[in-house]
Amino acid sequence: MEERGVDVISLVKGMYGKVYRGVKEIRGSLMVVEGISGVSYEEVVKIVGTDGVERLGRVLEVSKDMAVVQVLGDEEGLDTSCLVQFTGTTFKIPVSDEVLGRIFNGRFEPIDGLPPIVSGDKRDIYGSPINPCARVHPHEFIQTGISAIDGMLSLIRGQKLPIFSHSGLPHNVLAAQIARQATVPGKEEEFAVVFGGIGLRNVEARYFIEEFRKTGALERSVLVINLADDPAVERILTPRIALTVAEYLAFDLELHVLVILTDMTNYCEALREISTAREEVPGRGGYPGYMYSDLATIYERAGVIVGKKGSLTLMPILTMPGGDLRHPIPDLTGYITEGQIILSPELHAKGIYPPINVLPSLSRLMRGGVGPGKTRDDHRYLSDQLYDAYSRGVKARDLAKIVGEVGLSPRMRRYLRFADEFERKFLSQGVYENRTLEETLDLAWEVLSIIPEDELVRIPREYIEKYHPKYRGRELESS
C-alpha cells in the first residue's frame, strides 16, 4: 500500500491541468466534486484512487463550483479522498493508419502487446453529425454470398443494417461470414473491418480474433474489445471509439469500411445503469427517455459522403431481451436503422443456417441498390414474389397444424411445399459457402417454379419469360 501511495504522488506530478483532492460524494459510478472552477461540460476527468489506479471520467453536469462526474472504469476501490484532475478537453483519440491490424480495449489501450497509438490527429469520439446535404444516398450493392441477404435483404454500402438475435443463436458466426465474404461485384477492393465488441464474453472475443487471423483479415481490421468483465461504463465508449476509427478509415483514408458492433444490448444496459444512478425519470423498461437520440448518434455515423471514395457500413448485432422484438432495445434500433435482419430460434432448431426469418426482416435501401444496371433486372420482383409466396406458405403451415394437410386447398398445399423447399434450398447454406448473386437468383427461380406461372403476379411477364426455368429450357422439378 505504501508503495502505491508513492505512485499516486508521482502520477499527480505528471498530471497537467487542475488537480483536486477529495470529492463530496460517490454514488455508484457517479461522483460529485466540489470547490472546483473553470470546468467545462463533457470534459474528460482523470481520477486516481488511493489504490493508485487511474480511471477516466466525464463531466455530466457542471456549475460554478460543483461538477457531477461519470466514472468510466472500475469505481470499486474509489473513496472520497481520491485525486481528480480536469483535463480541459473532451474525449479524444489519436487516429492514424497505424490502427489497422491492431486490437484495443474499450479505452483504446492496446491489448495486443504492441505499443499504444500516440501520433495522429486527435478526434472527439462523440463525432459530429453528418450534414444531410453532404450525404450520398447509398446505392451500391454488397454481395455477402448469403442467399437470404443478397436475394431478399440486400446490404448496401453505407447502410446501417442490424442483426436482431436471441442468445444462443449463431449471430456471431453470421457476422463473421459477412465480414469474410463481403465484396462489391466488379470491384476488387476489400472491406476494412472495424469490430467493436461490447461486453463480449472471452470465448466470443477469441472467436472473432481467431477468425480474423485465420482468414488473413486481421491486417485490414481494427478490433476494439470491451470484455464482459471489463467495467460496464466503458461500454459507452467502445462503439464510439470503433466508429471514430471507422470514420477516419472511411472518410480520411477513403476505404470501404464495415463496422460490426456486438452486442448493443450490453451498451443499452450500461446506458440504463448510468441513467438510474443519475436518478433520471426512467422511460420504458427503465431505459432513459433519450435512448433513441443516444443510439442515433451511434447508428447515424454510417453513410456515404459526397466527394469521398470511402463508405461506412454498419452492422450492429443485438440480442433481444426475452426474444421480444418490441423490447425498447430492438424497437428503438429498428426506428433508427435502415432495416433489420431477424434470426429465428425455430429455424435454428430445425437445423437451418443461417436461421434468418425473412418475413419480419427488411433492407430499406435494397430498392435503390438492386435492379437493372445494378444487379439483375428481375431481382426486385423476384424478392417481392418470394416474400409473398413464403408468407402464404408459412400461413398454410400454421393452418395445417390445426386442420391437417388434407384440410388445405390444393393451392395452399402448394405454398406449403414452397415454404419447405425455400427453407431447404434457398435459405440454408454452409458457413463457408459463398454464393454468387446469379446462383442466388437462379435458386430463387427454381423454388418459385413450384407455383403456377399465372400466380406469380408480382413479377412482370417479361421477366417470367426471361428467367423462369420453363422458358430457359430447364426441366421443371415439379413436372
Add this chain to the structure above:
Amino acid sequence: MRVGVIERIKGPVVIASGIKDVQIGEVIEVGEERLIGEVVRVTSDNFTIQVYESTSGLRPGEKVYATGKRLVAELGPGLMSRIFDGIQRPLEEILRRTGPFIRRGVKLNALPRDKKWYFKPLVKKGDVVEGGSIIGIVPETRIIEHRVLVPPDIKGEIVKIEEGEFKVDETVAIVRDKRGREHEIKLMQEWPVRVPRPFKSRLPLTEPLITGQRVIDTFFPVAKGGAACIPGGFGTGKTVTLHKIAMWSDSEIVVYIGCGERGNEMCELLTEFPKLIDPRKKVPMIERSIMIANTSNMPVSAREASIYMGITIAEYYRDQGYHVTLIADSTSRWAEAVREISGRLEEMPVEEGFPAYLPDRLAEFYERAGRVVALGTPEREGSVTILAAVSPPGGDFNEPVTIHTLRFVGAMWALDTDLAYRRHFPAINWLRSFSQYAEPLEKWWVEKFPEFPNYRRRALRLLTVASEIEAIASVIGEGALPDDQRLILLTAEIIKEGFLRQVAMEGEDTFCKPEKQYLMLKMIMDFYDRAYILVRHRVPVDDIANLPEVFEMMRVKEDERGVEAVKEVYEKVIKALDNIARKYGIDLEGELRGWRKGE
C-alpha cells in the same frame, strides 16, 4: 446589449444569471461561440436557456448575450427549393462553410442577403393596404410566384412603391398609417415561430388532397386544410408514404420536416426532388418544396423548434393564397424532444415521462392546419394540410403521443406490421383507419362519378366481412367454407392485391388518378356482383378463381396504358363471366337488372 453569465450546464439546458428583464421565448447567445438558445424559464434570480447546439465544452462563468428577439422565421423569397435545420440555418451553406460534418456556432442568414429579386408592384401610390395585402410579386421559382405581403400589424396608404431589382432587406414600398407614421415594407419579414399567423376566417373543407394513393384517396381521404396522422411501428411505411405524397400529391407547395429521423431519408428527397418532373407544371418538384432537416443525431432542442419553423413557413405561403402541405416525420421524435427538455427542467412528468402540457402542444400544432381566407387584399384563400407520422413504441398505439394526436386529427392511416411483413404496401389497415373527411368530400367525387360513394361503401363492407370469414377460415381451412364465402375471400384478395397494394416507385402505378381509381374499383365490384349470381346458381367458385382475367385484374394497375387498360380488362372480365353464365344457362344480365331494382 444585455450580458449575463452561465451558472450551470446540464445537457442542452443552461442556467444563467445577471440579466434582469429577460423574457420567456427570448433568444440568447450563449458562451464565447455564441450558440443560439431560447429562454424557457425565468425565476427571480436566474433564467434557463434551451440551447439549440451542442453544449459540450461550455463552462460556467462564460457570458450569455440577450438579443431582445424571439425565435423567428425569416419569410421572403429564397425559401423555395432549399433545406434548413430546425432553427432555419441553411444546410447547404453550412456544408460549404464547415465541410461534411456540422460544426456548431455557425451563423448564417436563412435568406441570402446579396441575391437580388425582381419585384413587380401590384398596387400603386395612394392605394390603401392593410396587414396581409399583396403589394407585388417576385418570381421565386419557375412555378412559384412569391406574393409580397404587408406584415400583419401594418395598415395605411402606399406613399412610395418601386418596380425593380431588390435584395430581401431593401425597402420596396412605404406605407403611411393613420397617425402619419411611415412603415418600410421589404421583401422579407420575420415572424415568431411559436405564434400562429393570423387570417380572416376559416372555410369548410370540401376539396380532397389528391395523393394518387388509392387506399388514401378512395377510402381514407384527407381534405385540403385538414390534418391526418400516420402511426405505425418501425418499417411499416410512414416515410415512404409521406415521401410519395410530397412528390406526387396535387399540393401547390410542400414543406417537409424531417424531425429526428434519418439523414439518408432527407438526402433521398434532396436527390429525388430535382429529378422528378411535376406532371402538371413540367418543372422539377424541388421548385415547389422547402425542407427542414433536424435529423436524429442533430441537437435535440433544435428538433423541438423544427416543427414550429416548418408550420410558420407553411402558413406564410398559405397567406399568399397557396395550398400548402406540411409533412412532419416524425411527431413522436418531436414529442420526445419536448420530453427531454422538460426532464432537464425537472418538471413533473405525467405519462411515460411526458409533461402535462403535451396534449396542449399537440393541439396547438394541429390547430394551425386549415383552409382560410387570408388577411388583406385582394381576397384569396389558402390552406395548410398537416400530414404527420407518429412512431409509437413497440408499434402499440396505446401510448400518449398516438392517443392525444388522434384527438386532434381528422384522419388516421393506421399502419399494420403484419401487412408490412407480407410486403403489402402501403400497409394501411383498412379496418382500423378512418377519415372524417370522407363524407364532406363525397360531393367532390359524386360530381365526377355519381356511383362512387356506393362502390366505396360496398367495397369497405366486403373487406370487413372478408376479415370475419378469414378468422373462421384460419380455424377450419378455406376448403371447408361455402362457395359464396370463398367468393368474398377471392374478391377481397383482388381488392387487396389489385387495388390497395401500390408499391411502385416509378412508372404508371406511382400515382393513380381519381378516374382510374374509380374505374378499378368499379371493375372489381362489378366482377363481384356477377360472380355472386353465378355462385348462387351453383357455379363452382374455382371456375371463377382460375380465370386468367382474375389475375389480370390484379396486374392491370401497372399497365402503362392506364385508364385504357383498365377499361379493356373490364370488358374481358365481363365477357369471361358471361361465357360461364352461358355455359350454365344463367341469365346474368336479367338477374342483375332485377337485383339492382331490388336493392
